[in-house]
Amino acid sequence: MDIIDLSTVPGNPDNFEEFIDQMCRRLGVEYGSYATMNPMTGAVQGYATYGQSWKQHYMAHKLHLVDPTIHRAALSLAPVDWSRFVRDAKFHAVFRSADDFGISAQGITVPIRGPYGDRGLLSVTAAMPEFDWKRLSRQIVGELQIAAVHLHDAVMRAGLLVPPLSRPSLSSREREVLQWVAAGKSQQDIGDILGISARTVEVHLRSAREKLGALSTAQAVGRAIGLRMIYPR
Numbered sequence: 001m002d003i004i005d006l007s008t009v010p011g012n013p014d015n016f017e018e019f020i021d022q023m024c025r026r027l028g029v030e031y032g033s034y035a036t037m038n039p040m041t042g043a044v045q046g047y048a049t050y051g052q053s054w055k056q057h058y059m060a061h062k063l064h065l066v067d068p069t070i071h072r073a074a075l076s077l078a079p080v081d082w083s084r085f086v087r088d089a090k091f092h093a094v095f096r097s098a099d100d101f102g103i104s105a106q107g108i109t110v111p112i113r114g115p116y117g118d119r120g121l122l123s124v125t126a127a128m129p130e131f132d133w134k135r136l137s138r139q140i141v142g143e144l145q146i147a148a149v150h151l152h153d154a155v156m157r158a159g160l161l162v163p164p165l166s167r168p169s170l171s172s173r174e175r176e177v178l179q180w181v182a183a184g185k186s187q188q189d190i191g192d193i194l195g196i197s198a199r200t201v202e203v204h205l206r207s208a209r210e211k212l213g214a215l216s217t218a219q220a221v222g223r224a225i226g227l228r229m230i231y232p233r
Contacts, residue, residue: 023144033124168212
């Protein structure tokens, strides 16, 4: 299993790494990375804002083969705080080395599941007191999930892995409900606006989440915006 820094691939768009860097500065974290696995070759591909020396060390020592932020976080449906990882030999192989490069073992990874069976991982890390990290991670996890969906879908649309197989199809009511969620309305508000029950609103949201391969309504909204099915307010 190889690892490929997509930012070094000739002809590859270079704005994805910049997106991650801007996201990190906005959220108040130090470094960010995005990874996915090529379904044809099995290679781990992605972008990272880490320093070049750590990238070279990571790739030269094939740390992607044991990195829990890739292999263990990918098994989860929800965001994974790195404090949940077992401190075993694989963990230490990555993070003892990372510490030498000034990179903290404190972070969070958001798994992304796309509508075509595709998957990705968006991770951020920050060196700060544990209490401050717990508070910050709670504050940013929602925005991080939306950013993860946006980035993953952008990578897929760029055709860097495999071209999209088909475009998810939402009903007009599902798009309408998601558009009102994007406008900040609650399920009860949406029901009142559309003349339906809040329970019916939830049925439409559940269906939209399933069609879009989203684990949460926030992810569904982010994906629908990225696919231009609805528009941000």
